[in-house]
Amino acid sequence: MKHQTLDQLHAVAVIEPSAAYSAMTRNQRIARWAELLERNPERLLAAFSGTEHLHPEARATVHGEGSAVAVAFEDTVLRASGLRDDTYGEAKRFFELNDWQLHDIVCDCHVGATMKAGWAAARVRAMIGGNRFLAWLKQRIMH
Template sequence: MKHQTLDQLHAVAKIESSAAYSAMTRNQRIERWAELLEQYPERCLAAFAGTEYLPLEERAGVRGEGSPIAVAFEDPVLRASGLKDDTYGEAKRFFELSDWQLHEIVCDCHAGATMKARWAAARVRATVRGNGFFAWLRQRIMY
């Protein structure tokens, strides 16, 4: 059996979604994102440059081929659950993350220009899990 993406299938057939995805909770969406990243742990992903310095409007529209967010958008389950595109702003909305949390996952100041998918998966989990008191304190100070 040959694996094809939904977009590839659309080129040769009319596709109608009959699978009804139940509403995923925030934690389920984030966990799925981490699992998708872990499927190819050595995959090199692109980081976003200086997200914390961009104006809010510009930051929301930032996207990059091969970014951790693009990996999430490649998934038909997350798209069917409401992920509309692979921009920073959409990932922030869909995964219900603060700017600080998403910055921790995708910004080049933490990983350099590229990162391994396994590193990004660990950041996804660590960012939402936090680190006890210091994560709580940072959240209170920053937002």
């Protein structure tokens, strides 16, 4: 499957957002992302490298091939809701996360070069309620 940005698709097609998806709230978008990751909890995902050390402009453009952000971008529902690509900056914008929140989900300083999707799902889900410990505990109990 070849991923294209909305700008690239607009060059060859008329794109109209689906009303059913365009009204998703922040928490609904984040929950959807967690659900996508939970579908295959053992899947190995690539981590972003050293996001906290990058200049903000450089950080925003880091591409997430094979990452938790790429899992979100593979989803037609999230793309229809406005997710434009699988970069760090786009995930930050679309999921309405600050740098430290997104860093907590995708950076290699927590797990090394790869992470399991189930681990990432717990981190993502914690962004809904804000209690990362409870998300971690749920992951341990369920797996």
